[in-house]
Amino acid sequence: MRHMSTTKRSTVQLPLSGVRLAPRRTNPEDMTARARIRDAALFCFARDGFRTPLRAIAEEAGVSVPLITHHYGTKAALQQTCDDRVLERFLDMKIMAIREPDSVKSMLDDTSIPSILMVYMVRSFLDATVSVQAFFDRFVDQLRTTMQAAGAAGMIRPADDEEERLHLLAVQAIGALMVEFVINPPADPRSFIDQVYSGRNLAAQFDLYSHPLFNPSPAMDTYIASIKNRA
Amino acid sequence: MRHMSTTKRSTVQLPLSGVRLAPRRTNPEDMTARARIRDAALFCFARDGFRTPLRAIAEEAGVSVPLITHHYGTKAALQQTCDDRVLERFLDMKIMAIREPDSVKSMLDDTSIPSILMVYMVRSFLDATVSVQAFFDRFVDQLRTTMQAAGAAGMIRPADDEEERLHLLAVQAIGALMVEFVINPPADPRSFIDQVYSGRNLAAQFDLYSHPLFNPSPAMDTYIASIKNRA
DNA sequence: CAGATGACTGTACGAGCGTACAGTATGCGG
DNA sequence: CCGCATACTGTACGCTCGTACAGTCATCTG
Numbered sequence: 001m002r003h004m005s006t007t008k009r010s011t012v013q014l015p016l017s018g019v020r021l022a023p024r025r026t027n028p029e030d031m032t033a034r035a036r037i038r039d040a041a042l043f044c045f046a047r048d049g050f051r052t053p054l055r056a057i058a059e060e061a062g063v064s065v066p067l068i069t070h071h072y073g074t075k076a077a078l079q080q081t082c083d084d085r086v087l088e089r090f091l092d093m094k095i096m097a098i099r100e101p102d103s104v105k106s107m108l109d110d111t112s113i114p115s116i117l118m119v120y121m122v123r124s125f126l127d128a129t130v131s132v133q134a135f136f137d138r139f140v141d142q143l144r145t146t147m148q149a150a151g152a153a154g155m156i157r158p159a160d161d162e163e164e165r166l167h168l169l170a171v172q173a174i175g176a177l178m179v180e181f182v183i184n185p186p187a188d189p190r191s192f193i194d195q196v197y198s199g200r201n202l203a204a205q206f207d208l209y210s211h212p213l214f215n216p217s218p219a220m221d222t223y224i225a226s227i228k229n230r231a
Numbered sequence: 232m233r234h235m236s237t238t239k240r241s242t243v244q245l246p247l248s249g250v251r252l253a254p255r256r257t258n259p260e261d262m263t264a265r266a267r268i269r270d271a272a273l274f275c276f277a278r279d280g281f282r283t284p285l286r287a288i289a290e291e292a293g294v295s296v297p298l299i300t301h302h303y304g305t306k307a308a309l310q311q312t313c314d315d316r317v318l319e320r321f322l323d324m325k326i327m328a329i330r331e332p333d334s335v336k337s338m339l340d341d342t343s344i345p346s347i348l349m350v351y352m353v354r355s356f357l358d359a360t361v362s363v364q365a366f367f368d369r370f371v372d373q374l375r376t377t378m379q380a381a382g383a384a385g386m387i388r389p390a391d392d393e394e395e396r397l398h399l400l401a402v403q404a405i406g407a408l409m410v411e412f413v414i415n416p417p418a419d420p421r422s423f424i425d426q427v428y429s430g431r432n433l434a435a436q437f438d439l440y441s442h443p444l445f446n447p448s449p450a451m452d453t454y455i456a457s458i459k460n461r462a
Numbered sequence: 463c464a465g466a467t468g469a470c471t472g473t474a475c476g477a478g479c480g481t482a483c484a485g486t487a488t489g490c491g492g
Numbered sequence: 493c494c495g496c497a498t499a500c501t502g503t504a505c506g507c508t509c510g511t512a513c514a515g516t517c518a519t520c521t522g
Contacts, residue, residue: 033499053479064501069481071499126357128413136414155448164435168407171414175406176399182359183367183402202458204395206445213440217386220441227433264469284509295471300511302469 034071037061041068042082046120046189050079050127083124087135090117091142112190119189122181125174140170265302267292272299273313277351277420281310281358314355321348322369343421350420353412356405371401 031039040061044052054075058065072078093114125132144166150156159165177196186192214220262270271292275283285306289296303309324345356363375397381387390396408427417423445451 051479054481055479066481066483066502067500075480125410125413126359128357128416132413133415136410153448153450155446155450157442157444157446159435160438161431161435164431165439168432168435168439171407171410172403175408175410176402177406178409179356179367179402179406182356182363184364185359199458200392200395201399203455204390204392204399206451206455206458207391208396208399209444210447210451211388211443213388214437215386215388216441217384219384219386220437224434224437227430227437282509285511286509297472297511297513298470306510 033061033063033067037063037068037071037078038081038085041078042085042120043116043189045079045082046116046123049123050129080130082120083130086117086120086124087138090121091138093117111193115191115193116189118177119181119186119192122174122177122192125178126182136170136174139174140166143170143173264292264294264298268294268299268302268309269312269316272309273316273351274347274420276310276313277347277354280354281360311361313351314361317348317351317355318366318369321345321352322373324348342424346422346424347420349408350412350417350423353405353408353423356409357413367401367405370405371397374401374404 037057041057044057044060048056054065054068057078058068061068068075068078072081121135124130124135147156147162147166147169151158180196181192184195186195268288272288275288275291279287285296285299288309289299292299299306299309303312352366355361355366378387378393378397378400382389411427412423415426417426
């Protein structure tokens, strides 16, 4: 942020759209302790990371520590329960949905819950004690469906290597979120989406992907030629 | 990796080039214990993460644990020493150097040391207990220099918002490495670059950045219009 | 040779945390 | 009323790991 900059900046990826979450959650007082523990764990994991002590989760849920183990056995099992819940809901959020572009507005109502899910996912990748391969594969599957639809509608240019471009875009999209997160960690996980999605960033992405970045040049040609000789 | 795929894949970012590292390190037996501890710590941190016990580092260096604290005081100070060393050397590696494209070959000789540095950097971002803001800013500075040179040579298309594009590209480049790392963690940090840099990936990046991804369409126009109304 | 300085080690302490165990209260089917 | 499962708590054990402390050995200086 030294030279050439006109304004402060803040970034991220292509928009969410068509967010469809579970109906508004009921009063915490009316939930079973088991459910309260799960939600408290999910929130604590998103806010403080997976190294959060069980004691902190117990306090957040208003129960004792042994009750957590009573219901979930081990901390790992509790985290797995949260993982499953997040995976299921997060993939519904259709990141980078190029179709239905105007549905971006639909998520402006309340970004707090999708934001928690997104932070949880980012933390899962950052932590990576358990394999995130399955999650990533499903993300690519979903992106593939979206891209194929957009391609069929003529909105997307075909690639030399569709699967590789898919992988590249997925890796960049998730990775960008990770970097934004560690560069500027949100105090409250509920504010991550609002913090990270800005018109300036979205405009830059649109600009980047609407025109070629590289101009044709002899240097580029020799470069691409040398690439072809590699593994 | 289910449909539409022709070959297995593996990915990463634009190439390193012009890697200039310190002269080949001398025989470990000839180094002082202090230096051996530093190198052992750097390697262990890269291979096993920053939660590596001092005991493991001591064993790797062939010394006792208290000797580490004798020389470096605390574990945090030891890590800071490694951080400084990596920061200094890693930025010399000129990631995404678009100029001198043919110098890619120059690093094919021995990728093991830059690979360790790169893994260390990725782990720094993944861990993020200390701020990586300074590192990221310097990375952007370096990228800015590179892009300006390439732009002056006519190889790069000017952006609507240069600083934002710079930030976007940096975030994507580092983030992609992070995702590749957690998706497929290398057993040996020395093999990360070779594992992650493939001709197929580089070709996909070249393809992506040499042509527009989005075709003009009415849907895109309404989308970009809605973006302009946001923060 | 005496003393000091620095390199180096073994041991142990203490904090943080997951988890096992024993025990209490509450509600439900006989 | 009795027996029992279920929900829940307090306590404590054991592990991991950073760090402090005391002590040994080698080297250098006066």
